[in-house]
Amino acid sequence: MLLSFLLILSVVLLAVGAYGIVAPRYPEGSHRVYATTLVICTVFLLLTAGYLAVRPQAFSLTLPFGLPWLGMHFRLDALSAFFLVVVNLGGAVASLFALGYGRHERAPERVLPFFPAFLAGMNLVLLADDAFSFLFAWEFMSLGSWALVMAHHRDPANARAGYLYLVMACFGTLALLLAFGLLAGPDGGYNFAAMRGNQMTPGLSALVLALALLGAGSKAGLVPLHVWLPLAHPAAPSHVSALMSGVMTKVAVYGFIRIVFDLLGEPVLWWWGGVVLAVGGITAVLGVLYALMQHDLKRLLAYHTVENIGIIFIGLGLALAFQANLMYFNAALALTAALFHVLNHSVFKSLLFLGTGAVLAATGERDMERLGGLIHPMPWTALAFLIGSAAISALPPLNGFVSEWLTFQAILISPELPQWFLKFLVPAVGALLALSAALAAACFVKAFGITFLGRPRSPVAAQARETDRYSLTAMFVLAGLCLVAGILPGLVIDGLAPVVGLLNGGARLASQHSQPWLTLVPVGPLKSSYNGLLLLLFMVLSAAVAAWLIHRFASDATRRGPAWDCGFPETSPMTQYTAGSFAQPIRRVFGSIVFQARERITMPPPGDQKSARLEVELHDPIWERLYEPLAGAVVMISTRFNYLQYLTIRHYLSLVFGALILLLLGMVLWR
Template sequence: MLLTLLLVLLLVLLAAGGYGTVAPARPQGSRYLYSVSLAVCTVLLLLALAHLLSGREPLHLSLPLGLPWLGLHLRLDALSAFFLVVVNLGGAVASLFGLGYGAHEREPERVLPFYPAFLAGMNLVLLADDAFAFLFAWEFMSISSWALVMAHHREPANLRAGYLYLVMACFGTLALLLAFGLLAGVDGGYGFAAMRASQTPPALAALVLVLALLGAGSKAGLVPLHVWLPLAHPAAPSHVSALMSGVMTKVAVYGFIRIVFDLLGGESAVWWWGGLVLAAGGVTAVLGVLYALMQHDLKRLLAYHTVENIGIIFIGLGLALAFQANLMYFNAALALTAALFHVLNHSLFKSLLFLGAGAVLTATGERDMERLGGLIHRMPHTALAFLIGSAAISALPPLNGFVSEWMTFQAILNSPELPQWLLKFLVPAVGALLALSAALAAACFVKAFGITFLGRPRSPAAADAGETDRFSLSAMFVLAGLCLLAGVLPGLVVDGLGPVVGLLNGGARLTDQYHQPWLTLVPVGPLKSSYNGLLVMLFMAVSGVAAALLIHRFASSAVRRGPAWDCGFPDASPATQYTAGSFAQPIRRVFGSLVFQARERVTMPPPGDLRPARLEVELHDPVWERAYAPIAAAVIAVSTRANVLQYLTIRRYLSLVFGALVVLLLGMALWR
């Protein structure tokens, strides 16, 4: 019954997509469309939340659609309900933002038809209970989001982004297709129920894990499969960027969890699986944030941070796999809870940050941070929301990012109980990588917020910016409020995640947190560690107010006018301010020369010469140059060779067919 209702709501979304083809011609068309998306997403969100919290049994629905001998199977269990909450929360807020943003869209006919379809596709992936429906919905999601990436297709960079996205999406789906093929076995049991029931041989199961890591990882943005993500996510309109980065990557994480933890089953896990996922996550986290630090394009910086956060999530999942393989279900529950909590958190603050970047983009027309600045005076509310998002993604208490990363660390601290020596060494190393990435993320967001919102405007566009509209602001503040709420009341979220963790972890889950005094989060045991967001917030509020009072008490109240702290340039032009590039320079010096082969060249004109001094920075993308460029070169070389085949004579073609046939027949005759 509930599933039928959900399906009907998805059909409403698809119908809204159909309306999107005519909506741009109507005066209020885009507003109606976003209102419908908002309403449908809100209802979906509430239904999924109710299902998750009620802890009911999974629901099933089979329809005679899709492949004739398979049909369409849908299923709503705790895992899909949780991800439905994440997806539709993001969808609802992005739609709310769209209500205001839609007025600024230059080519609404390229956005409106695909936006609801994209939402419907993501929802359908979560409900699918057979391989065909899953892959169909997955491709539907990919292609509708590709259309949204190509919305502003006249910019050459977007064309490249779209092409790369399409190639990587095809690669990912191919990997998933092969994974499902292996899971289905020789009998072709493509329903998920059959896959759950069947036992995959260990060698094949390992292959499925690798394929799932490739398939879901390419969509989620695991290094080195991330190359399309920082190009494609920023190319879309900002609320779609928020959806792609905040939500679609989570659908990819869902795909990985569904295949590895549910269909393969955690009990068939081998310890090195966890090590593999852990290593991938650790490398992704650090490289993602290093890439982000080198970026001065606000939206691309956020996209690279998505890569980093996906790494953090996969660290949690890898830990859970390692613990499950060693039958340490309590620790596995802790790691899984941390990963899923971070899924929710990242969807909240990354959507918030992308919406903030979108508000800045509409107000100034600029994405380059070197041309922004001083926006806190012109867009104070956006600045506040962006600040909250920045603090959350930098894992500062009392916000939500801290809780999930803290829980990941708790799981890492329990790793010495693991028996394998390799894991004993690997997990602390990954912990160090995680700590490094958290610190670098904080540095990166000091840069992002400081250069964009503080200082003085670096361009006329930034100087003339105005505050964004009410819809966009309310969307951002809903997310900011949720960031704070999830940070202060983490116990409630952990309890909400309980059924999901139980489903994936053979019934083992964290103890209920709601009866802990003062809303404290005690994941492991009262003697080991606990965290109380409320207390931290109170302490910060009290100490902040006390510091302010003290300063005002002892500071002189007399007004004194004089030159400000001016660093020796009393009437400086905005160009003399700290820039994003100069902020990132120390980190570029430390890590960039190793990772990016960064080279800096300073050319100083001799005295008397009027030319300006120049500082040139040269960066290399290691992943692109080592992995992708050789592949692309090889493809081009092979296809140039094969191009000869396009221009043969008809007799040559016939001879080729004839020769191939004879060779195959000979092979057949000799084989037997």
């Protein structure tokens, strides 16, 4: 009954998308679309969260559609329910934000039909229980998001982003199609239940793992498959960017987990975890380094999605390594950390994209070099963005700290692994994780400081006004969740317990809600524990005592004087730190190696009135060494075969006959 109702809600979302085609013709059409989507996503969220809380058995349903004699299979279990919570939480908040932000949309006719359809596609991916239904919904999700990326298609940068996104989406779908083909086996059992029952050789299982990494990793943003993400996410409207970065990438993580942890089953080989760990560690560090070099707020946030996807895959790689060695409690800790970070990233990244959308609506700018001083005209947006920045920087007592701390706890118990390769690899990945966490904090000091502090650097920043109440409500809902998940993480971990048990042979972390003072004890009271509630109380009390002491014992005399200006008497905003100058030390340390950064300084001689110039040259080695040669090879091959379109009918018939002969010979040799 519940599964049927969820499918009906998905169909209703599609109907709302159909109404979105004509909605721009009516004065309140945009408001109706987003309000209806908000209601549907909220109902979806409440139903799936309730299902996850009572921990019932899985529900299945088969509909007489799709491929002949196969139908379309749908299933609701703990894993799909958790990701449905993530998707519809993001969808509800993005819809609430869009009630106000949608008034600023330049092309509502290109957004309103596809926004509900995009949400429907993600929900159907999570409910699908056979390869056809999964890939059909996956492609529907991809095409819906592509249409939203192309909403402002007259901008050449957006058109390029849409083209690259479509190419990478097709590549990912092809990889998943091949993975499902291998899982189905010679009998062609495309139902997930049949796939679970198939016994595969270690070689084929490893190939499925590689294809799942390629297919799901290209959608999630794993390095080096991330190239579309920093182009497509900024091109979309801000509430869509929040969905793509905070939610759609988690659907890709779901696809990887469903294939590798559920459909593949045993045996798990220990080196699988090493591969996923290494990819996750490299992705985390490169993602944050790319982000530090950006001046565009939305591109910066997009690259931080790459970093956080790397952190999630570090946890999944650890879980695979522990499961291969039958260390199921340790695997439960790693899986809990990864799933907790899935939820956390969806919350704080959506918050940051919505905050950027509020800034964009108020100023029309995403370039930090043209912002500054926005904390005065936009104090509430600044506060919400500050909470999101602290959360993504893994600062306690917010939620980002808890999931990264749990990941470190899983890394610290890795010496129990018997393989020497993993004994060396896991600490190295732990060092990469620590480096990425430190660089993320530096990056968001830059993002918040340059955007909201100091003096306005442009007239549009000086004339900015606070955003609307719908947008503020949406941002503070997410900010509140960042705080609640950070101070009461045990409740979230207990909610994740049925998901972890499903993927981990029934093993899960001990119940946390019964711990004194709601203390989080992932390993043991003597080894590690964390209490976000007590930490918050300590921070509040210590700040209150410090404020009281200052006001009680400070001098009553008022002294006024000019602010220290570092030797610059000018009040021009040109004397402030810029985004480029803030990132310069890190660029000089890491950029020369990773990005081949070069700086050229042109200093006129004394007496010359010309201005000095500093030129920075950065290279993207992944794009230049992998994708540009590949694109060049495709162009060269297609040019060589271009003459085929000018053949005569006789030549075409001869070509078809030759191809048929080769295929028949191949079939004979195969037998």
